[in-house]
Amino acid sequence: MVFVVLSVSAEVPDSLRISTPSLDSLVNPKSQQLDSIRESFYGQADHLKASYKTKMDSLDASRTKITSKLDSLRSLNLNTDEVTHELDSIDTKRKAAVAALDKKMTALKEKAPKGVADLGLPNELQSKGAVVTQKMETFQLPVKDLNIPELSLPDNPLKNLDGFNTTASSPLREIGNVPDLNGLGKAGELGGELGNVGELGKVTEGVGDIKEVTGAVGDVNNLPGTLEGKAAEAAGLPATPDVKSLMGDVPQMPTNGTEAKEIATQQVQQAVNHFAGKEQVLQEALEKMAKLKKKYSSLNSLSDIPKRRPNEMRGKPLIERIIPSLTLQIHGRGEYVLVDFNVAAGYRFNGKLTAGLGWNHRVAYNKKRDGFSALPRVYGIRSFAEYKIGKGFSPRVEFEMMNAPVPPMIQRMSGDYSNRQWVPGAFVGIKKDYKFFGRVRGTSMVMLRLFHYEHKSPYSDVVNVRTGFEFPMRKKAESKKQKARSGIQG
Missing domain, CATH: 2.40.160.20 (Porin)
Structure with a gap:
C-alpha cells in the first residue's frame, strides 16, 4: 500500500496567493462554478468601488472649491449663507452616495451566498463552500481612499465598508485560497486509497502515465516527495520548500524568565537608540504638533483646515x-x-x-x-x-x-x-x-x-x-474652424 503525504511548512501570505485550478475543479465541475461565483463577487465589489470613487472625487473637488470661497467670504466679513447652503448640499449628496454604495454592497453580499447555496454542492465540497460563503458574508469593501468620516465613528453605521483596511485594494487576493492548495490538502486521504491498483488507475485516468505526472520518477517510494514538489510549484513556491526561507529568521524562544527579560531589555534599548542624536528635532516636532492641535482643536478633518487663498489671476492670459x-x-x-x-x-x-x-x-x-x-x-x-x-x-x-x-x-x-x-x-x-x-x-x-x-x-x-x-477684457474663444485648422497643422 502506497501513502501519499503532502506537507505544507507555512501558510502562504495573501500577497503570494494565485488563482490556480484545484483538484476539486478538475474532478468536480461544481468546484469550478463555486470559484466563478467567488471571482464574480470580488470583481463586482471592485467595480462598485471604482464607479463610486469617481463620483466621490467629483463631490470632494466641488467641496474644496466651495470651502475656499467660504473662507474668502469669512475673511472679508461678508454674508456666507448662500455658500454655506451649497456646502451643506454637497455634504448631503456625499452622504447619499456613501449610503447607496453600502446598500449595493448589502445586495451583492446577499446575492452571492444565495448563488452558492443554489449550486447543491456535494459532501466533499461542503466545507469549501462554507468557507467561501463565510468570507463573502463578512467581507468589508476597503474604502480608505474615499475619506468617509462615518467609518471613524465608534459604532460604524456602514457595515459593508472598511475605512481602516490598508491591504491591497482589490479583494481578488482571496482567489486561489492557497493555504488549502485548492483541495490538495486532502491528498493524504487520496493516497490512502492508492493501495488498490484499480483505484489508482481511476485517479490517474486522463492525466497520463504516473511517471509523467511525477516527473519520470523511477521509484514509487519517491512519489510523496514528488507530489509535494508539484504542489509547491503550483503555489509559486520553491520546489523544495524550506521553513527558514518561508518564515524568515525566527528568533529562538527563551528557555527561562531571565533570558526573556534580557531580550525585552535589548528590544527597548534599540527603540530608544532609534532617536539618538535627534532629541532636539523630535522635541521641536512635538512642540509644533502641540501648537497645531491647540490651533485646530475643533477640526473634524484635514479638509477643514483653512487654506491660503490662491491667486485668482494665476495662469490667466x-x-x-x-x-x-x-x-x-x-x-x-x-x-x-x-x-x-x-x-x-x-x-x-x-x-x-x-x-x-x-x-x-x-x-x-x-x-x-x-x-x-x-x-x-x-x-x-x-x-x-x-x-x-x-x-x-x-x-x-x-x-x-x-x-x-x-x-x-x-x-x-x-x-x-x-x-x-x-x-x-x-x-x-x-x-x-x-x-x-x-x-x-x-x-x-x-x-x-x-x-x-x-x-x-x-x-x-x-x-x-x-x-x-x-472695461475688463477676456480672451477671445477659439472658433471650431480654428481648432480644426490647428489640429490639422499639429
Whole structure:
C-alpha cells in the first residue's frame, strides 16, 4: 500500500496567493462554478468601488472649491449663507452616495451566498463552500481612499465598508485560497486509497502515465516527495520548500524568565537608540504638533483646515490681467467749464492689487465765447495703485506730473497764461466700483489732494470727486474652424 503525504511548512501570505485550478475543479465541475461565483463577487465589489470613487472625487473637488470661497467670504466679513447652503448640499449628496454604495454592497453580499447555496454542492465540497460563503458574508469593501468620516465613528453605521483596511485594494487576493492548495490538502486521504491498483488507475485516468505526472520518477517510494514538489510549484513556491526561507529568521524562544527579560531589555534599548542624536528635532516636532492641535482643536478633518487663498489671476492670459479705464472730473470756474479726461490701463497682479499708468488731459470750454480754449489746458502722466477690500471698495493712491499754466487757471478769472510749468501732485482716497452694463463697470472716486506744490496745483479743492468706467477684457474663444485648422497643422 502506497501513502501519499503532502506537507505544507507555512501558510502562504495573501500577497503570494494565485488563482490556480484545484483538484476539486478538475474532478468536480461544481468546484469550478463555486470559484466563478467567488471571482464574480470580488470583481463586482471592485467595480462598485471604482464607479463610486469617481463620483466621490467629483463631490470632494466641488467641496474644496466651495470651502475656499467660504473662507474668502469669512475673511472679508461678508454674508456666507448662500455658500454655506451649497456646502451643506454637497455634504448631503456625499452622504447619499456613501449610503447607496453600502446598500449595493448589502445586495451583492446577499446575492452571492444565495448563488452558492443554489449550486447543491456535494459532501466533499461542503466545507469549501462554507468557507467561501463565510468570507463573502463578512467581507468589508476597503474604502480608505474615499475619506468617509462615518467609518471613524465608534459604532460604524456602514457595515459593508472598511475605512481602516490598508491591504491591497482589490479583494481578488482571496482567489486561489492557497493555504488549502485548492483541495490538495486532502491528498493524504487520496493516497490512502492508492493501495488498490484499480483505484489508482481511476485517479490517474486522463492525466497520463504516473511517471509523467511525477516527473519520470523511477521509484514509487519517491512519489510523496514528488507530489509535494508539484504542489509547491503550483503555489509559486520553491520546489523544495524550506521553513527558514518561508518564515524568515525566527528568533529562538527563551528557555527561562531571565533570558526573556534580557531580550525585552535589548528590544527597548534599540527603540530608544532609534532617536539618538535627534532629541532636539523630535522635541521641536512635538512642540509644533502641540501648537497645531491647540490651533485646530475643533477640526473634524484635514479638509477643514483653512487654506491660503490662491491667486485668482494665476495662469490667466495677459489680456485678462489688463483693465482699460476712463475717468472724468469736472471743474467750474468763472467763464470756463473744465473737464479732465484720464485714460489709463491697470495691471492686475492678483485678485486684490492693481496698479497702472495713464494720461490726463484737461479740456476748457469758454461759456462767454461759446467755444473751446487751449490756454487753460492741463495735460500729463498719472500713475495709480489700488487694493480691493471687499464690496467694491478699494483704497487708492495717485501720483502725477502735469503741465499746467502758472499761476493756475482756477485761481484767476481772466488774463493770459503764457507761463507753463510741470507741476507734481499726489492724491489718496477711496474708489467704489459697481456693475454698469454687461462687462463694463462704473467707478466713483473721492480723492484728497496731499499737497499744494508752491501753490501751483491745477486743482483748487482739497477734495476731488471723479467718476468713470472700467472695461475688463477676456480672451477671445477659439472658433471650431480654428481648432480644426490647428489640429490639422499639429
